[in-house]
Amino acid sequence: MATRTTDIQTDAEQLVMPRESKAPASQSLALSGGSPVVFPLELPQSESRLSTPAVGQRATRPDARLHGLGQTQYIDDISFPHMLHAKILRSEYPHARILNIDTSEAEKMPGVIATLTGAEIPENTFGPTFQDQPVLAYPIVRHLGDGVVAVAAITEQLAADALEKIKIEYEPLPAVFDPLEAMEDDAPKLHGETNIYTSKVIKKGDVEKALKESDHVFHRQYRTQMVEHVPLEPHATIASWDGNGRVTLWSSLGRITLGREDISRTLAIPQSRVRLIGTVVGGNFGGKNEITNEPIVALLSKKARRPVKSVFTRGDEFVSSTIRHPFIMDYTTGVNNEGKILARKVRLILDGGAYCSWTGTTIGKGSILAPGPYNIDNIHVEAYAVYTNKTATGAMRGFGAPQVCFAYESQMDEIAHKLGMDPLEIRLKNGFTENSLSPTSQTLQSVALKESLTQAADRFGWKEWQK
C-alpha cells in the first residue's frame, strides 16, 4: 500500500506519453499553443474517423471545442423574453388517494401565473412499454416521486414558494416496498389485480435431469441495488406555443421521436403540431430516454400564454426520474468434476418501482444474458417484473446486463474456488467460441471471448497476481 501513490503517478505518466497514431493530422483539429480560437461552425473532419483501422487511434469530438469554451448551449442556458419558471410539487405518501387539491392560495400570490394538476391533462398516461405512468398523478399517487401539482411563476424562487401554499388532502393507502412481498396474493396492488406486470421464460434442454447428473450443484442468491444515473445536467424543458396552435419544446430528451409520440398523446394533439428540439444533452445514460416534465411544461405554457422553462432539482432527479432495476437473482448451477457447466437455472425478480418504463427491454436483455457467455446445454431462466411503491425503474446502461453479470461471474468464482480451479481456466473451459449458440439459439459470430480473456490476463499480470 505504501507504494500506491507512486504507482498511480507512474501509471498516469505512462498513459500520457505521446502515442503513435497512424491518423493523418487534420488541419481543423490540429492544436498547438497560441492557436487562434476557432469556433467550429461546421463539423471538423476527423481523419481518424474516416481511416481504417480507426481502432486504437485518438479521435477528438467535434463538439469539444465549444464544451471547453463554456459556450455549448444546454437547455438551462437558453431563455426567452417573458419566460416563466415551473416547479413541481411531489407526493407526500408512497401510496395514497388524492381527495382534494387546493391551489387557490398559491394562485393568489403575485407573480404566480398558472398551476396544473393531473385532472387537467388530456390523456394522463405515457410510457415506452405500457402506458401506465401519469404525467401528474391523479387520483392515485404510487410513489414519493409522483408529481401532483405544477406551478409556473415569474421566477424560480417564487414558483418554489408557491408550492408551499398548495394544500392537498390524501387518504393514505397500504404500500409495498419489497418485490418479493409484492408478489404475494395479499400484497397491496398498484395497478390492477397483480403486481407482476411482465415475465419471461427461456428454456433449453432439460435442466432438472442435468442437475441430477451433475457432480456438484451450487446455489446462491445475489441482489443488486437501485442506481440513479445522476447526469450532471438535470432534466430540463422549455415550451412555447405559436399562433397556429403548435407547441415547440426544447428538451434534454435523448429519444426525440419517441418523445414526440408521447407528448402528442398526452396533449391529445396531432404529432404535426409538436415540434421537439433535442439539444446537446448533459449526460443521459438511459435516464433521458422518455418524457418527464415535457407535457407539464407545454400545458403550463398554454395556460400562461408565455414560454415556460422547467429544470429538475437534484432532488427531483433522484426521486422522480427513472433508476436502474434492483434484481433479486437465484442461481443454481450444476457442474462436473472437470468444471464443465452442465445446467444453469436462474430466477430473476426485477423491482420495477411504481411504473413500467423500459422494463420490457430490461427483462428481455437480462433474461437472455442471465446464463452468461458460456456454452450450457441445459438452461432454464424465468424472470418477473414487479410493481412496488418506489421510484420507477427504467433504462440504464446495459438494460439488465450488469445485474446478471454480477451474479453469474460471482458464481463462476465460487465454483472455481470449490473445485480448486483457476478462475480464468473455468471461464476458458466454458466460454463462448465462434458459432456458439446463445440461450435463445442465436448463432454467435465474431466471438473473441477467449482471446480477450487471455490477452487481458497477460496484460494485467493475472498469473503473477495469483502467486
Next chain:
Amino acid sequence: MLVELRVNGELRSADVPPETTLLKMLRESLELTGAKLGCDVGDCGTCTVIIDGISVNSCLMLAARANGSEVTTIEGLASSNALHPLQEKFEEYGALQCGFCGPGMLMSAKSLLDKNSNPTVYEVRDALAGNLCRCTGYTKIIEAVIDVGRNMKAETNA
C-alpha cells in the same frame, strides 16, 4: 441590491435580490451561462469559478458576498485569440464528453495550475475532488491536466 464585480477583467454590476447566489447572478443577470447548475448544494462542482485566486462553488456563495471581488469564469479562460492550454489538452485527450462538468472542471484545474504548475497525479486528483464527472471516468481529465503541467514545466526550464 447592487453588486459590483470585476468579471474576466471587465467591471460588471447588477441589481439582484439579496438571496441571489453568485451563480444565478452570473448566469441570469450577466448572461455568463458557462458555469452550470448541477446540484445547487455544492456537491458536483459544475458551478466552479475562481474568485480572487480561489476556486469556489458559485452556487453556495451569495452574490453580495462576492461584491468587489475579481471573478474568473470559463468565458475568461481563453484569450481573444488563443485557447488556454487546458482547453487544448482537454479537447485533445477526449476529457470532454457531454461537456456539462467541463467548465467547472477546467476552472478547478486552472486554480490548481496557477498555484502549482507541475502537479503530481495525487495533487490533480485532490484538486478535482470537488468536481463530478459521469462520462469520462476521470482518467482522461487527469491525463490532460498532467500533460499541461508537464509542458509548463518544460517551458519554465527551457
